[in-house]
Amino acid sequence: MKREQWGSRLGFILAAVGSAIGLGNIWRFPYMVFENGGGAFLIPYFFALLTAGIPILILEFSLGHKMKGSAPLTFAKFNKKWEWLGWWQVFISFVIAVYYVVIIGWAISYIGYSFTQAWGEDTVGFFAGNYLGLTDGAFILGGLRGPIVITTLIAWLISFVVLLAGVKDGIEKANKVFMPLLIIMLLVVLIRGITLPGAGDGLNMMFKPDFSQILSGRVWVAAYGQIFFTLSIAFAIMITYSSYLPKKSDIVNNAFMTGLLNCGFSVLAGIAVFSIVGFMKYQAGGELPARLSGVFLAFATIPEAINQLPAMQTVIGVLFFLCLTFAGLSSFISINEVVVSSFSEKFNIARKKTVIVFSIVGAAVSMIFATGAGLYILDIADRFINAFGITIAGLVEVIVFAYMFKLAVLRDHFEPISDFKIGKWWEITLKVITPIVLGVSVIQNFYTEFTAPYGGYPWSNLIAFGWIVALAALILGFVFAKSKWADASLLEVTADEE
Amino acid sequence: MTGGAIIFMIFGILVTWGGAAVCISIAMKKRD
Numbered sequence: 001m002k003r004e005q006w007g008s009r010l011g012f013i014l015a016a017v018g019s020a021i022g023l024g025n026i027w028r029f030p031y032m033v034f035e036n037g038g039g040a041f042l043i044p045y046f047f048a049l050l051t052a053g054i055p056i057l058i059l060e061f062s063l064g065h066k067m068k069g070s071a072p073l074t075f076a077k078f079n080k081k082w083e084w085l086g087w088w089q090v091f092i093s094f095v096i097a098v099y100y101v102v103i104i105g106w107a108i109s110y111i112g113y114s115f116t117q118a119w120g121e122d123t124v125g126f127f128a129g130n131y132l133g134l135t136d137g138a139f140i141l142g143g144l145r146g147p148i149v150i151t152t153l154i155a156w157l158i159s160f161v162v163l164l165a166g167v168k169d170g171i172e173k174a175n176k177v178f179m180p181l182l183i184i185m186l187l188v189v190l191i192r193g194i195t196l197p198g199a200g201d202g203l204n205m206m207f208k209p210d211f212s213q214i215l216s217g218r219v220w221v222a223a224y225g226q227i228f229f230t231l232s233i234a235f236a237i238m239i240t241y242s243s244y245l246p247k248k249s250d251i252v253n254n255a256f257m258t259g260l261l262n263c264g265f266s267v268l269a270g271i272a273v274f275s276i277v278g279f280m281k282y283q284a285g286g287e288l289p290a291r292l293s294g295v296f297l298a299f300a301t302i303p304e305a306i307n308q309l310p311a312m313q314t315v316i317g318v319l320f321f322l323c324l325t326f327a328g329l330s331s332f333i334s335i336n337e338v339v340v341s342s343f344s345e346k347f348n349i350a351r352k353k354t355v356i357v358f359s360i361v362g363a364a365v366s367m368i369f370a371t372g373a374g375l376y377i378l379d380i381a382d383r384f385i386n387a388f389g390i391t392i393a394g395l396v397e398v399i400v401f402a403y404m405f406k407l408a409v410l411r412d413h414f415e416p417i418s419d420f421k422i423g424k425w426w427e428i429t430l431k432v433i434t435p436i437v438l439g440v441s442v443i444q445n446f447y448t449e450f451t452a453p454y455g456g457y458p459w460s461n462l463i464a465f466g467w468i469v470a471l472a473a474l475i476l477g478f479v480f481a482k483s484k485w486a487d488a489s490l491l492e493v494t495a496d497e498e
Numbered sequence: 499m500t501g502g503a504i505i506f507m508i509f510g511i512l513v514t515w516g517g518a519a520v521c522i523s524i525a526m527k528k529r530d
Contacts, residue, residue: 009525039506046513200499207503207510250525257521264514271507419528 003068004167006244011172013257016241018175018330019232020262021182023103023298026327029226030270031293034206036222037213044214044223049259052437053227055429056394057255058422059401060233062414064242065251069490070341071236072481074243077493078405085396086342088477089236092389093338095473096235098362099378100335101159102369104328105152106131106299107321114306114317123303124296128375131299135372138380138461142372149370153363159333160359163340164352167244171337175330182326185319186268192316193275196309202278206270221444224437229386230262232331234394236338243341247496251414252422273297276305283308295375298324336362348486376457377465383454384466387445389473395438402430 006012033041067074072086109131113119119126128134135142162170193199213219232238242251280289280301289301306317336358344354369378401407407427415421448454453462485491499507 039503039509042506042510042513203507204499204503207506208500209502209506250528253521253525253528257518257525260514260518260521264511264518267507267510267514270510419524 004244005246007168007172009249009254011168011176012241012245012249013254013261014175014179015171015330015334016232016238016254016258017261017265018179019237019241019334020230020258020331021179021265021327022230022232022331023100023324023328024230025262025266026269026273026324027294027297029230029266030206030273031297032222032226033270034274034292036219037210038205039207040209040211040214041219041223044220045226045263048220048224048227048437049263051425051429051433052224053231053233054255054259055426056228056233056398056434057231057238057259058252058414058426059398059407059410059430060238061242061245061251061255062410063401064239065245065249066410066413066496067493068243070243070345071239071338072342073345073490074239076481076485076491080491082400084477084481085393085400086236086239086477087480088389088474089234089393089397090339090342090480091473091476092385092393093235093237093335094362095381095385095389095469097332097335097339098366099369099381100328100332101155101362101366102148102152102374102378103295104155104325104332105148105150105370106295107324107328108151108154109147110299110303110321111318111325113303114321115314117303117307117313117317119303119307121307123300123307124291127296127299127303132375133372134375138373138376138457138465140373141368144367144370145372145374148374149367152366152370155329155332156359156363156366158329159336160355162333163336163355163359166351167337171333174333178326178330182323182330183265183268185323185326186265186272189316189319189323190268190272190275192309192312193272193279196275196279196282198278198280198282199275200278201281202274202276203271205278206274221437221440225391225441228394228438228441229390230266231259232334234390234397235335236342237334240338240341241334248417250418252418252420273302276302280305280308345490346480346483346485376461379455380457380462380465381469384462384470385473387449388467388470391438391441391445395435395442398430398434398438402427402435407431 063074067077069077071089072083075086076083133142133145162174164170277289277292281287291297291301302320306313309316340351340354340358343349343358344351407430453459
């Protein structure tokens with residue numbers, strides 16, 4: 001069967017950027033800058049982009065493009081014994097998909113609530129109580145929450161329709177709509193934000209440089225961590241997406257564009273968010289809002305700011321939550337494509353059938369996050385799958401390809417077809433800088449977890465929804481790598497791929 | 499806003515969007 005392809009280079013770049021731009025660009029990056037040296041944080045951040053983010057993007061783009069397969073197939077074609085690494089990344093993606101979709105569901109609900117500012121004056125109480133129905137602990141599920149179930153299923157339905165239409169007619173077309181709209185909507189929110197009283201103070205908080213902080217190793221690890229998670233690397237997405245590129249496609253410039261546009265979006269999101277934070281501080285007579293990042297920034301602090309806007313409350317509310325929805329959906333679809341393409345190839349199942357089965361199974365599993373304990377379970381699963389899934393999988397991937405295969409072979413593959421050549425720095429960053437930084441992150445994650453268990457949750461919660469989930473993804477990776485390929489001819493390496 | 503904050507905000511925008519613009523122009527030239 002002929003492999004699907006992107007219809008245009010623009011389509012691929014928008015899909016890759018759409019995958020990279022996610023909720024974290026809006027609710028994580030701005031606070032990271034604020035917390036880690038203000039504008040000075042941009043120095044380690046851009047350094048990390050150039051020495052880890054873009055080099056890994058180039059690696060993953062070239063892997064997928066060279067081997068023309070999903071992550072398990074790509075790794076198996078290099079050497080069958082590394083197929084498990086691809087499957088590990090696939091199951092990491094599955095875990096992320098089933099909780100990420102619920103957050104998109106929340107954003108969809110809040111688009112509706114924006115019309116009447118249904119969250120009222122007590123935005124935290126509305127979100128945690130009325131909407132999430134938060135119980136007293138992760139084991140107390142408290143039943144399904146109707147509005148969350150409905151909007152989560154809407155997000156699954158959108159993904160289903162897009163994936164069913166295929167790569168060119170589904171994913172590419174969806175991103176050609178999502179991405180321009182996302183940028184336009186963000187710009188409208190940004191312009192409203194910077195014209196509010198107090199906006200300058202908010203931007204000052206975010207961008208005023210504190211150079212003493214960038215002397216701290218912690219800030220550099222934070223910068224590398226942010227770059228690593230923001231670019232959708234090490235969970236097989238970029239390998240899968242680049243496998244749909246035509247034979248003569250640029251790799252290097254596409255990686256630069258993807259990395260830079262993603263970070264550019266983050267900077268704009270930071271300006272929008274912190275100008276609004278500055279406005280809230282101004283309204284409160286100099287007191288900072290309590291929650292400046294994560295879920296509560298989006299679903300409690302921003303609604304509170306919307307309440308205080310002098311005009312355009314509904315418009316800004318709808319646009320902000322549409323931004324979250326579009327940013328989330330484009331990433332969610334890319335994560336789902338990883339799973340669909342891997343199962344479809346391994347078991348030789350038609351794409352449409354795989355999409356149907358995956359969407360039903362995924363939607364069913366995601367319902368646990370639509371219960372009253374959903375936020376707790378989501379928070380724990382997210383922490384563990386990031387710290388003990390993606391980071392370690394990324395480290396293994398970089399070590400495998402930097403030391404067990406010849407990077408020069410990949411370079412020989414992508415340099416002749418790329419818009420410009422890269423120097424030796426690509427190999428140096430992958431052999432030295434990236435493994436060191438990821439290695440430090442992994443050690444730090446283990447150390448932190450055993451000295452101060454995450455979020456103050458009881459050990460039983462962390463074991464059930466953290467350690468077991470993270471370990472299950474790895475074990476399932478090994479199990480699926482052991483099973484036979486339904487069509488063994490897929491593993492044959494052609495002359496182009498050698 | 500302080501001068502430092504303005505400089506770093508512009509720095510952030512220039513590096514990312516400016517860098518992307520350079521990459522896009524290279525891609526366009528290559529296409530021609």
